[in-house]
Amino acid sequence: MITINKFVLFVVMLPTIFVASQPIDTNTFPFEKVTIYVTNNMTNTQLTMYCKDKHHNFGTQTLKSGETYSFKFIPAYIFRRSLYFCHFSWNSESHYFDIYVQTRDQHGCDKDCYWHIKESGPCKDNAGGKGVTQCFHWKKTT
Numbered sequence: 001m002i003t004i005n006k007f008v009l010f011v012v013m014l015p016t017i018f019v020a021s022q023p024i025d026t027n028t029f030p031f032e033k034v035t036i037y038v039t040n041n042m043t044n045t046q047l048t049m050y051c052k053d054k055h056h057n058f059g060t061q062t063l064k065s066g067e068t069y070s071f072k073f074i075p076a077y078i079f080r081r082s083l084y085f086c087h088f089s090w091n092s093e094s095h096y097f098d099i100y101v102q103t104r105d106q107h108g109c110d111k112d113c114y115w116h117i118k119e120s121g122p123c124k125d126n127a128g129g130k131g132v133t134q135c136f137h138w139k140k141t142t
Contacts, residue, residue: 032074032111033074034072034073034074034075034100034109034111034112035070035071035072035112035113036051036070036071036072036073036084036099036113036115037068037069037070037112037113037115038063038068038069038070038086038099038117039063039067039068039114039116039117040064040066040067040068040117041066041116041117041118041123042065042090042117042119043065044065045065045090045091045119046063046064046065046090047062047063047088047090048060048061048063048089048090049061049063049069049087049089049117050086050087051071051084051085051086051099052084052085053082053083053085054083056073058071073100075100075102075106076102080103081102082100082101082102083098083100083101083102084098084099084100085098085099085139086099088117093119095121095139096138096139097121097136097138097139098139099113099115099122100113108124108126109124109126116133118135120135121135121137122136122138124136
């Protein structure tokens with residue numbers, strides 16, 4: 001009987017041990033929302049964007065030059081697999097980009113990710129514009 005009780009205790013404690021062994025991210029706490037800010041940095045060009053992840057759809061947004069759209073979500077805590085992607089279009093151009101990849105953005109963005117959309121590709125301001133700006137190429141479509 002003692003062996004069964006120890007096994008049950010182990011099974012009950014296993015999730016706690018697993019969570020406690022995860023690396024600690026001092027910038028964000030579990031279940032804290034991340035806000036993505038997307039700004040149209042194209043001169044005299046209207047930008048249409050459509051962002052979503054596997055479970056959430058933020059719908060189609062239209063941004064005039066200089067306008068910003070934002071959305072919030074709670075990233076995955078244990079497995080760190082959150083992924084949000086967007087489709088951007090203007091004039092006759094159409095491009096895709098993964099606007100939030102948790103393994104890429106969880107440290108550079110903290111709670112706020114600032115993106116500036118340009119014709120050449122999206123640029124992320126790390127540390128809310130107080131850090132290094134990192135520009136990316138548009139995602140290739142197959």
